[in-house]
Amino acid sequence: MKQIDVVKSVVDTLKRVLPKDKELISLHEPTFQGNEWNYVKECIDTGWVSSVGKYVNQFEQMLVEYTGVKHAIAVVNGTAALHICLKLVGVQPNDEVLIPALTFIATANAVSYCGAIPHFVDSSNDTLGIDPFKLDYYLDEICERRKDGSYNKITGRRIKAMVPMHTFGHPVDLDALFDVCIRYQIEMVEDTAESLGSYYKGKHTGNWGKASALSFNGNKVVTTGGGGAILTNDEQLGKFAKHLTTTAKKPHRWTFEHDHVGYNYRMPNINAALGCAQIEKLPTYVQQKRALADIYKEAFRDMKGIQVIAEPVNAKSNYWLNAILLDEDRASLRDDILERTNEQGIMTRPVWRLLHNFPMFADSPKMDVSVAESLEARIINIPSSPFLGASYG
Incomplete structure (x- = not known):
């Protein structure tokens, strides 16, 4: 032809x-074919439009029920979710984080927000995501394994984490990548921005990483206008994620006490209301x-x-x-x-x-x-x- x-x-x-x-x-x-108008209008009518309100908790619970992950923390966007995920697993300035060269720039930006260095790796023709077998061979060549993790022999930097991204919603080979993480003492953070509603071997994506990040941008399967969520099966990490994303403010009826450098990343109630209606569909x-x-x-x-x-x-x-x-x-x-x-x-x-x-x-x-x-x-x-x-x- x-x-x-x-x-x-x-x-x-x-x-x-x-x-x-x-x-x-x-x-x-x-x-928008469901209860979006009703739920958003309720927020406006009652005045509960900011980061406090029933729909934030409801949205988080719906995410837990749908994905099977134990804890969900709603935030302002997917990049913020990924940023906090990397901090939760201990990524520090000057660490290296393995990410696919073929991904949206937000993945690399979130690594940079931590003061860390993106380390670009290749993709698989089968999944479009990170190729676990090619990566394993590569890490075996360049890594020096120490008690506290694997170090890049060329740069001298610690390789702290890996961020597999599920390209276009297609799950990567999570079992093989998880094995690579175990072998080299690397933390897995799943970039599930595109994969709400996707399953690997019958289990929803987001269940393999120590923490995972969702996006609800306007072009995603479910949208909150702008928004994201942190997923984790670790109870303590879940509590700490909610604390960090709420400016690390300690609970009190009137005083302002903060115990970490925190982030004003919590999702507003009015956005969560939109998300609740979307998840129903x-x-x-x-x-x-x-x-x-x-x-x-x-x-x-x-x-x-x-x-x-x-x-x-x-x-x-x-x-x-x-x-x-x-x-x-x-x-x-x-x-x-x-x-x-x-x-x-x-x-x-x-x-x-x-x-x-x-x-x-x-x-x-x-x-x-x-x-x-x-x-x-x-x-x-x-x-x-x-x-x-x-x-x-």
Whole structure:
């Protein structure tokens, strides 16, 4: 098939699947079909709009019940959640933290907030997340193991933590990565920003890391406008997380006593109210998104040189963002496809720019990231809003 015909086929296939009555089809827009108006209006009517109110506690309890994690602490956004998670596991200034080169920049930013150094690692073709086997081989080469952990023989810095990210909602190989963490005395912090509603071997993501971070940005499966949450199965860490994110203020009826450098990260009640209504609809949203993924897979099934990225083995994905992957000999078509689809009112986008290519992270350590480089050149995200799968669910 000629190159120009491939581009046209992608555009025509998307047009065939997507609604005909919309001038612009966003990549991912929020869906409000439940009690959002009622719950938010109650906050306004009663005046409970800030960080104190019944919906914050209710939202946290709903997250606990849905994910199976024992403790949830609602915060202002996913980056704040990840920042606190890293502090909870003991990341200190000048530590190194292993993160995928292929992730949103918030992952590296949160590491930097701790005064730590992001150490970029490669991805797996199977999961799009950290490749545990390639990483294990790499760490065996560069690590010096001491009683208090593993140290980078090249930089002399301690490698304190690893942050696997579940790309587009597809769970990484958590068991294998957890084994790597145990072997090298590295703490795991899961970046579950994109994976609410995703399961690995029947268990919700966020249950493997000592602490995990969720995001409820406007483009996530569930939104609170802006917001995030810290998940942990450790009771003491959960209590400390709530304390730190509430400016480390000690309980008292009127005095202001603080015992740590704290953070004003608590989620407002009005945002939590929106989140409660959204979680009530979460099973429906995930069902619709998975139905849309199945339609995409069928629509692109016979198109040579292009495949729809599917959930990994042993995983059930929420398909937060659907994506197509071009074969390597079609990679040169990526920008043509992006241009043509957006011209037609179908919002598509490339995957994130690899983080080591940004000037502020150019000097950070990294392993060979050739798989991530290949994926970056060939991935295109396509419209994934839940309502797009409603007629198929």
